[in-house]
Amino acid sequence: MGESAIPGLAVVLKWAAGGVFWLVRELESRFLRKTEFEQCLRAFSLPDLRVLNCRVRSTRQQKGSTYHDAFSVEICGSIHAPKGANHAGASVSIEDVTEGAANAQAVYSRLKQWQTGNSEVFCYNSDLGRIPSADMTLSDWVAVGIINIDWLRLPRKGTRKLRFRICIHNCESGDRFAFAECCFAYENSVLGYMDLQENVQRARTLAVALAFAVSAADNKMYDCEVDLIKNWARGNIDTCKVSDKVRERLEKALEKTVGFFREGNHVDCCRICREVVEIVPVGERYDILDLCLRVARANGTATVEEVSLLKKLAEWLEVDMERFRRMMEKILPSSMHEVKDAEIILGVKSDMSKDETRRHLNKEYRKWNARVTNSDPEIQNQADDMVRFIAEARKEYIA
Amino acid sequence: MANIAGIDLGTTFSSLAILNAIGKPEIVANADGERLTPSAIYFDEESSHTIRVGIEALNSRYVNAERSVRWIKRHMGDSSYRKNVDGKDWTPEELSSLILKKLKQDASGEHGEIRDAVVSVPAHFDEIRRKATMDAGTMAGLNVIGIVNEPVAAALYYATTREVCGKVLVYDLGGGTFDVTIMDVKGHQMDIICSQGDHALGGIDFDIKVLEILEKSYRDKFGGELINSNEDRAKYEDEAEDIKKTLSRRQAAKKLLYGPAGNLKVEITREMLEEAISSLIARTDILIEVALEEARLKPSDINKVLLVGGSTRIPLVQRNLEKMFGFPPENTVNVDECVALGAALHAGLTMLREKPEEVPPGISSGLRDVQLTDVCNHSYGTICAPIDKETGRRVVENRIILKKNTPLPCESTQMFYTMSEGQTEVEVNITQGEDTDVKYVNRIAKHRFKLPPGRAANCPIKVTYSYDMNQRMHCKFEDLESGRVLEVDFCLDDKGQMSQSDIKQKTEEMESVKVE
Numbered sequence: 054m055g056e057s058a059i060p061g062l063a064v065v066l067k068w069a070a071g072g073v074f075w076l077v078r079e080l081e082s083r084f085l086r087k088t089e090f091e092q093c094l095r096a097f098s099l100p101d102l103r104v105l106n107c108r109v110r111s112t113r114q115q116k117g118s119t120y121h122d123a124f125s126v127e128i129c130g131s132i133h134a135p136k137g138a139n140h141a142g143a144s145v146s147i148e149d150v151t152e153g154a155a156n157a158q159a160v161y162s163r164l165k166q167w168q169t170g171n172s173e174v175f176c177y178n179s180d181l182g183r184i185p186s187a188d189m190t191l192s193d194w195v196a197v198g199i200i201n202i203d204w205l206r207l208p209r210k211g212t213r214k215l216r217f218r219i220c221i222h223n224c225e226s227g228d229r230f231a232f233a234e235c236c237f238a239y240e241n242s243v244l245g246y247m248d249l250q251e252n253v254q255r256a257r258t259l260a261v262a263l264a265f266a267v268s269a270a271d272n273k274m275y276d277c278e279v280d281l282i283k284n285w286a287r288g289n290i291d292t293c294k295v296s297d298k299v300r301e302r303l304e305k306a307l308e309k310t311v312g313f314f315r316e317g318n319h320v321d322c323c324r325i326c327r328e329v330v331e332i333v334p335v336g337e338r339y340d341i342l343d344l345c346l347r348v349a350r351a352n353g354t355a356t357v358e359e360v361s362l363l364k365k366l367a368e369w370l371e372v373d374m375e376r377f378r379r380m381m382e383k384i385l386p387s388s389m390h391e392v393k394d395a396e397i398i399l400g401v402k403s404d405m406s407k408d409e410t411r412r413h414l415n416k417e418y419r420k421w422n423a424r425v426t427n428s429d430p431e432i433q434n435q436a437d438d439m440v441r442f443i444a445e446a447r448k449e450y451i452a
Numbered sequence: 453m454a455n456i457a458g459i460d461l462g463t464t465f466s467s468l469a470i471l472n473a474i475g476k477p478e479i480v481a482n483a484d485g486e487r488l489t490p491s492a493i494y495f496d497e498e499s500s501h502t503i504r505v506g507i508e509a510l511n512s513r514y515v516n517a518e519r520s521v522r523w524i525k526r527h528m529g530d531s532s533y534r535k536n537v538d539g540k541d542w543t544p545e546e547l548s549s550l551i552l553k554k555l556k557q558d559a560s561g562e563h564g565e566i567r568d569a570v571v572s573v574p575a576h577f578d579e580i581r582r583k584a585t586m587d588a589g590t591m592a593g594l595n596v597i598g599i600v601n602e603p604v605a606a607a608l609y610y611a612t613t614r615e616v617c618g619k620v621l622v623y624d625l626g627g628g629t630f631d632v633t634i635m636d637v638k639g640h641q642m643d644i645i646c647s648q649g650d651h652a653l654g655g656i657d658f659d660i661k662v663l664e665i666l667e668k669s670y671r672d673k674f675g676g677e678l679i680n681s682n683e684d685r686a687k688y689e690d691e692a693e694d695i696k697k698t699l700s701r702r703q704a705a706k707k708l709l710y711g712p713a714g715n716l717k718v719e720i721t722r723e724m725l726e727e728a729i730s731s732l733i734a735r736t737d738i739l740i741e742v743a744l745e746e747a748r749l750k751p752s753d754i755n756k757v758l759l760v761g762g763s764t765r766i767p768l769v770q771r772n773l774e775k776m777f778g779f780p781p782e783n784t785v786n787v788d789e790c791v792a793l794g795a796a797l798h799a800g801l802t803m804l805r806e807k808p809e810e811v812p813p814g815i816s817s818g819l820r821d822v823q824l825t826d827v828c829n830h831s832y833g834t835i836c837a838p839i840d841k842e843t844g845r846r847v848v849e850n851r852i853i854l855k856k857n858t859p860l861p862c863e864s865t866q867m868f869y870t871m872s873e874g875q876t877e878v879e880v881n882i883t884q885g886e887d888t889d890v891k892y893v894n895r896i897a898k899h900r901f902k903l904p905p906g907r908a909a910n911c912p913i914k915v916t917y918s919y920d921m922n923q924r925m926h927c928k929f930e931d932l933e934s935g936r937v938l939e940v941d942f943c944l945d946d947k948g949q950m951s952q953s954d955i956k957q958k959t960e961e962m963e964s965v966k967v968e
Binding site: 334335336339373376379383411412414415418419420422423424425426427428430432437440441443444445447448 | 532576577578580581648649650651652730731732734735738739741742745840842843844845885886887889891892893894
């Protein structure tokens with residue numbers, strides 16, 4: 054088989070030939086765990102060259118000044134193609150079979166390029182070039198794909214058993230020439246998509262607790278606030294795929310929670326927020342604050358206790374306080390605040406110098422003054438109100 | 453040959469100036485011989501076809517306040533505002549056109565036809581309000597050749613009549629609005645740097661503060677209300693204005709209040725007024741600081757402060773400015789008239805640029821050296837959906853393309869990309885406002901830009917906005933791959949404002965309305 058005939062394979066063969074020593078070094082590196090090392094050593098035992106074999110090695114790829122962990126998917130053995138020149142390709146799919154083959158979970162691709170049809174399921178394709186002879190034997194391991202681990206979305210964090218399936222096929226007709234599969238144990242250090250889904254669900258459950266805490270902050274839980282939280286829970290806590298019985302349980306749980314807060318009980322909001330911070334990214338945390346702000350505005354007035362708790366929640370949820378203030382401006386305008394606090398509404402901080410405060414208030418004034426000519430009368434009124442409030446605050450802080 | 457006119461359409465008073473044979477602006481007195489005409493309208497009960505404008509309308513408020521209109525400028529461009537009189541709904545544009553019609557009518561009587569005119573507006577007026585002002589002029593039978601910012605007009609007059617050089621701050625505190633404009637003046641060459649303004653800060657707000665003192669004094673003495681009807685309110689509004697004006701000359705003003713529970717003699721001191729209006733003056737201080745920050749200047753960089761508007765006569769205003777800048781502000785010209793005079797000069801410059809053949813040689817020669825570089829009054833942008841850096845989510849936001857205070861004429865381009873595969877159209881929004889949050893900007897036009905089918909995502913769309921010397925905006929959306937182009941010359945019809953045909957019809961309707 055001439056190099057020119059199958060350029061794709063030629064390149065990888067060359068790479069594989071001189072790679073044994075390099076491979077051992079790689080196996081001993083800190084990136085491979087013992088299980089993987091043993092697995093790879095087993096792969097070194099001579100495979101049956103009458104069939105197609107595959108193995109997976111963990112490797113590192115350099116791109117510019119950065120390195121990426123990757124799977125090197127390799128094959129050896131025989132490929133039986135029909136007579137005549139065949140343009141061959143290799144496709145690599147991966148499944149997570151940690152829970153057994155019967156409970157295999159899909160591995161998704163972050164890149165559209167490696168997604169299958171309309172789904173996000175991972176499938177890597179490479180071009181192997183032309184195979185002129187009907188039967189071809191690869192006597193040594195040849196890499197058919199280097200799969201960057203960052204491309205993949207695994208179902209869960211931790212040690213995962215991944216099943217790699219390699220299919221050699223005719224690029225034109227799609228006919229399969231050869232197929233092989235192997236498993237590889239991989240220590241996944243990032244949260245999987247199932248972990249994330251569960252975390253999101255958990256965070257939404259905690260969001261409901263925080264929302265009730267805001268509602269009960271002034272020791273008055275209005276029906277409009279409770280209804281808002283219940284509706285949010287029904288729409289956001291995943292009940293679409295479950296039975297009526299489970300939905301019923303959600304309703305009971307909500308009722309029980311309402312009762313808990315109505316009896317004057319409290320929850321440790323700081324601890325809840327800490328858990329939320331651990332399990333979900335910042336976008337979800339803004340969603341929680343959005344819900345809490347809407348609860349505070351539900352009855353038309355946000356009490357001092359409610360506003361104070363909202364501010365604490367934003368701090369505990371470790372969001373950008375300036376962004377939170379902008380959210381508050383939109384959802385909970387100053388006219389709804391029972392007491393107007395310049396620190397909360399305008400973002401004036403006690404550690405600001407007089408000059409810093411002046412500059413900050415000027416910036417706020419410029420922002421609101423530009424909004425007084427907004428075509429929405431509600432925004433006009435809010436802007437007029439804010440312009441007056443800033444002028445008053447300036448008298449207090451700068452005079 | 454028709455006159456070239458400039459009109460100051462003020463909140464409380466309006467005036468008209470024309471250019472004389474050598475290009476100098478002159479105020480034209482109204483039919484009563486007054487140089488300022490109150491911006492007040494009264495719909496006569498006796499004769500439904502007669503509408504009174506000016507001093508008579510102002511005084512008629514005491515008789516029937518329901519049939520009178522004042523301070524209509526504060527509602528300019530407000531599509532929800534209507535004044536219903538005898539079953540007819542009057543819009544702010546129609547009401548303003550009555551004032552302009554009166555000015556035109558009175559001036560034409562003595563000086564011949566008034567046709568081509570520039571009308572002044574506060575610098576902070578948005579496009580909707582500017583367009584509404586132009587429409588009012590058209591309905592009054594004027595050919596509105598341009599709109600000029602009030603502080604720019606005032607500075608134009610100052611610069612052509614006085615020795616002004618360096619960085620100049622124009623402090624324009626009128627009857628209903630406040631503007632601060634910073635400009636660089638070198639002889640007759642004026643470059644506007646930036647403007648800031650407050651749409652609801654002016655003399656009438658000071659009058660309201662005085663009125664509040666009067667009402668409180670009466671309540672404290674008699675336990676009852678001084679004002680019990682709109683007619684009472686109209687009367688005491690004028691009393692309050694009178695007290696305010698007196699306090700600009702004297703330390704104290706005395707008034708006898710004839711209330712329903714008894715009469716009360718009150719004395720209001722200048723200190724009382726200054727205390728009452730201090731928070732309003734603080735707002736002007738903030739806007740001066742904001743304008744200085746925008747211009748990247750310190751108070752010490754300002755060479756001259758020019759006063760415009762009747763409310764600058766208040767001693768606290770002048771003292772405050774002297775304290776801030778370290779020198780007294782300039783008040784050597786009539787602060788009530790300089791806007792109209794400057795607007796006439798601006799009209800002359802516009803005519804020279806647009807229709808030079810129609811400008812008499814004397815005027816051409818008088819305005820020969822005057823040069824003015826104006827700026828974009830607001831920021832203009834479009835709505836897009838970038839990925840938020842913090843959350844990684846797609847967010848809808850306003851992206852500014854043409855920034856406020858960019859010298860005119862100007863042009864700016866930004867590149868945007870289609871979002872999805874097979875996207876066959878883009879909703880194109882033209883916005884006005886300084887915010888990135890779409891909630892706080894005005895969408896002044898919306899169009900659908902059709903794209904070729906079957907393309908991948910991320911196809912580039914080049915967006916170019918340009919703004920010319922006559923404050924006309926042109927927007928171009930260009931699909932680079934297909935070469936398709938959508939061009940939008942800015943018009944307000946999409947926002948429900950009056951279209952050209954509506955204006956024509958309204959103008960015809962207004963022709964039959966008599967103003968006295």
